[in-house]
Amino acid sequence: MPSPSATTRRIVGTVGRHAFLLGATAIMILPVLWALAASFKTPGGIFDSNPLPSPATLDNYRVATRDFPVWRLLINTTVMAAGVTLLQLLIAVPAAYALVRFPPRAHRVLVALIVITLLVPPQSLIIPLFLTISHLGWRNTFPGLILPQLYGTGLAVILLRDHIRAVPSTVLGAAVLDGARPGEVLRLVLLPLLRPALGAVAILLFITAWNEYLWPSLAAPDIDHATIQPGLAAFLTQEGPEYGPLLAGSMLATLPIVAVYLLASRRVTDAFMHSGLR
Amino acid sequence: MIVKRRSVKRRSVERRNVDRVAGRRRWSPAAAVALITAAALAACGSSSGSAATAPAAGSDQKISVSFLSYNYGTPDIGGKGTQALIDAFEKAHPNITVKPQGVAVADVLTRLQTDTAAGSPPDVAQIGWSKMAAAYQLLPIVPVQDIPTRADWNAAMAGFSQHLLSAVEVDGKVKAVPYTISIPVIFYNADLFRKAGLDPTRPPTTVDEVKKDALAIKEKAGAQGVYFAVVDSGKSDYLTQSVIASNGGREVGPDGLPAFDQPAAVGALAAMQDLTTSGAQPAITATNAVAAFGAGKLGMLIGSTAVTASLQKASTGKFELRTAGFPSFGSRPAAPTYSGAGLAVLAKDKAHQQAAWEFIKFLTSAEGFTIITSKIGYLPLRPSLATDPKYLAPYFAANKLLSPALAQLDDVSPYQSYTGKRASQAVVALQDDAVEPIVLRGANPASTLSSVAGQVRGVLGQK
Amino acid sequence: MANPSLIAGERGVDHAPPVVRLRDRARPWLYLAPLIVALVVWVYGPLVFTGVLSFMSWNLTAPHPSWLGTANYSRLVHEPQFPHAARNTLVYAVVMLPFATVVPMALAIALWKRPGRVSTVYRTLLFLPVVLAPIATAITWQFLLDPLSGLVNVVAGWFGVGAHNWLGDPSSALYSVLLITSVKVVALNVLLFGAALANLERGLLEAAALDGATEWEITRHIVLPHLRRTVVLLGMLSLVVVWPWIFANVAVLTQGGPAGSTDNVYYRLFTYAFTFFDAGTASAAAVVITGALALVLGLGLLVAGRRRRAIA
């Protein structure tokens, strides 16, 4: 039987926690809500202090979808982000596997060299990367967009290495004893076990690539090949910024990810939950 | 315009097919990386610009001109207007196809740099005046005036604002033709004027009057008075040049070195500072000021006519928007500097240069400016069009906002650039280290300008 | 029935046959090859190029860069902008740290303690700031922080706080940009801390509660130690991942101003490269940044290594 003071403390604790959560969440999603509301505002209304759209209009969405190739940009962005994610995982999984299961003698040096790549500011690579894809004639192509972004693969390797370490070594040993070759251990045992972790890492990589601004703006400046992030900057025109359509466009860009999240909410949460990120 | 939109779509469909073909090859299981490379090369071969493919010399032959424009592809009036211009040109010149390329306005020079580095610069590019000097220096620009015969040039430029043409001349030559040009004006909220007991039909004409009216608005209308957008978010100095020139000074001396530490320039910026310290002007950035003006909380905004259309949209249904000419310092005539963009040619071979000239000639013709003014809102650089019933007389009859600017077209002072390859760094230094601290934060005008001038001289002198 | 035998003697180094040795030695490199190729082609190669370029003068379009020696470096040191940006960068890093660690950890723990539909809703809402386009985020904040009519000042007005020019005042601009960016960082890291917490046995909590531990004691002695590794990882990771977001906010909102107060080495690098078209100075800045970070990392590893040895 809890004493009255304990009960009081519990109530205060619960209220406190909810106040904390509510407050923090409110602050954090305030910009999203404001942007959502503003995307329905008229050009004049957007400057008002009133956060609600009055009068509300769909004009901004009309502009964003009809006068602006938002769908094409979204497809480009999806292809790019998926390509970057897929290639990074394709490269990182075997590398992380090797680093955990059969580390070469120089693996400490190797890990240090991988970690250093995380610290190199992308801006400092952009000039050489840009010249490279220009010489290859890769501007405004998906390879030109995607391949140089592999400079970030080190992150995937470091994250996956932790996940692979968390897999019981006995299970992998059992597969070896069952006669599985190293590649088969990876494909038939490790990968299925790693799926939730791969999901979580993939989501992280996908979001990072999706939000990428600088590289796509240099690698694929043509509006037909551009991605959504630099594409949205087209609304900041010399003739005055088109805030409404820009926000409408960014809502449309957010929508697919949120929809996927809502549909796969359980799975994504599970992915993060069981990703073993420790 | 609708037709054109469809053609854009057609192009992208073709390109998608290319991608699809490449894609089929791409997904063979092994060696994904290598195959992607191959596919990319294939895709690239078909999508890289026409500039690289050598055209036939004959004038009847089809030729295409690539056109980099920061207006193209934008979803606003600038994009629509540019599309209309291209459509009209292609109709008039069936043998020339224009391949427009869009770019964010902030990225124009980057894009041109990188395209040039990649070996495929556009044939024609729309370049902002503030970046034009750098562009002349950095890019393989072919002076437009060198392309046609003298007679052709003279015929084409007859009726063009000769004052402006001579203002943009470099070494006695027009290297880039003024295209989308704006000059600063006073935008004012007529409702706030009335509320403050001012007569909206008699807007201020001098800086002193601006200050007086602004203080009246602040006191009586409960709104901010004026914002002189010298502190430009894009770090452009065209308004700084405008106020200094209007006060009889120069920002950049004839030698291409700073002259903004001279008394006239110091006086101009001191006047700007006085607006802030007196309370007539809020100490905010230009972006915030535009928002405040759009919200009806700022009486006057002094900025480029380029934003006329968007201010008009924002004011619709909220307040009456009017414009007045750029204010003068006392009795000295106002001498605003133009901003906006010119058209430069980067085409590599004669045939494309010739086609580029044809295109430029059309864009800056009477038909061209009719579209530019009526669809995008830039000034008609052939002033007679405004009264020509065939062209813009109906537009100006209905739309008075551009008239004050047009009236000042013959007063504009040339945009001046610093010398050397660190010119853009000099502009940023002036705006960041002198203009902003002086105007918004009360730094001493004389000492600040003098120290920054020294700093800029050092920068410009570096290798 | 047999007897296991133990015989003294015969012992010697027994070497594997050469083929076996070769196969075992080669295997890791086979798996690491794609990574090594990718990093050499897309990081280390360009880095070397950048290093060479840092001694050159080049505007990216001239046919050839010209040799300049160490002038680019001395420019960085002698002009006030870069050292100033470096100091700001430190402030960014230090202030961002709690938003990458403590704040999201507290939120994640609060969510984790009472699982259920409510926390799912919270989690979904907290996902939103992560995926809102960076440029839209920046523009939204530009409006929210507007000195004259922004919502933040309106709300501040209710509490009797006067209007403030958050982004226009050099004293507050840096912290405004930091707070704006931290929203995204917090949102992302709540997710990641949530993932780490999922590995913690809830049974432990019940056991501790039965032992009479208070909520705080449970958090302090069970939950926090469990998250130690995540804190370190996300702390470091965030300092790497967060720069593109800071960059977008600075580019849209302040352009490094006012008075250079929001400038940082990354934005400076970009300015040198793509505003001033000074590839040499930009490269020199890149070399300095990378070198400094590698140095910090090296020292960190050294200290961590020594401490681990001290414990062992």
Next chain:
Amino acid sequence: MTHIADMTTSGPTELPTPTPTPGRPRPDVPDASDAAPDGITTDGITLAGIVKRYGAHPALDVPRLGVPAGSLTVVVGPSGCGKSTGLRVVAGLETPDEGRVLIDGTDVTHLPPGERGVALVFQDFALYPHMTVERNIDFGLRLAARHDRRSGPSRAEISSRVAEVCAMLGLSELRRRLPSQLSGGERQRVGLARAIVRRPAVLLLDEPLSSLDAQLRQRARAELVRLHRELGNTVVLVTHDQLEALSMGTNLVVMNRGRVVQAGPPEQVYRYPADTFVATFLGSPPMNLHTVAPAGDGRVLAGPGVAARLPGPPRPESGPLLLGWRPADGLLEPVDAAGDGPAHGGGGPDVDSTAVDSTAVAVPAGPGVVLRGVADVVEFTGDGTVVTCVSPGEDPPWAVSIRGRDRVPAVGDAVRVRVQAEHVHLFDPDGGLRLGATTGRPDAAAK
């Protein structure tokens, strides 16, 4: 062969030792070294000169160890003694730094684990969590089929072998389940099934019972023994549980600190522990050890609360010794509340009362040991009672087991225990080595 004859010098002095119980023949199995003069057996597992280091510290150092074919060999030792490492070396999961592993006469040191004909059941069973029971079991066979389409098992063969194994281990009903849906015992059986379905020549078990609860463990132990009998292959089981070690194996290998301390049939190892480590590690409660000093002609030993008279020739040398006896070998004798004398007859007459001091115990007249102490803890174990006693002086407490319903002393009662001479073990106090006969090779203990 007798033990005396087999005995070689291991201590400075040959002590007359107790002879084994009459009628107990020494297990008459040829030594590996007898079978193959070069020291390499042709059957079973042989480790030759195996060294495995982690850092500078050798985790495993086995000059030679043979595991006979068809045996159920139990490797026992405290945790961290290298027994699991040894198992992993045999399985091929670890590569030794030095030495060779032979299985049925073939050098497998550099063979991949899957090609050694070895199966291993892990302590945590290491089931593939994403595969059903059936897939877990047939994974290895399917791989074999994939790798060698010609001579690998056919699909029909795989399914019949899986069915057979499932039937044998009672898993037929569980074939579609995932490991997460199984109980601990079921998981263990799946782990076993996965191991034996490949018909390995050698089956290795790494503490297979430790994650089962006590009740299940007893049953699983019996099942494993039965399974070994049915399969007839070589089984090596690693455990840290001495009871398991003594009860299950046909052979016992005791390890400590990366080395093999003693090997042999369980009963022999139990009866003749090679040193104090083995003596105290095997048996519950562990063997009692007393530090004693020889007196007189060296046949009389005395320490606090303990006195012994040993048979055999006189021992000229003096110096302290360790005297050991197993709690079950002690006979509790009633004592007078007042003095040394027996309360109700018993060994009264043979008491020699010459050696007397406050802590001393009268030396028995005949061969044997007499201990005196006070009952401190009395534990009822069901089929008997364990009494922990303390002697006067610094000596550690010692225990004696009382069978059945024999009279049990109460706490605080004075206790006298007599041990027959043949149940006495003597050890060198310095190295802890056994003095006198063992049936193992003395140099094994010396290693």
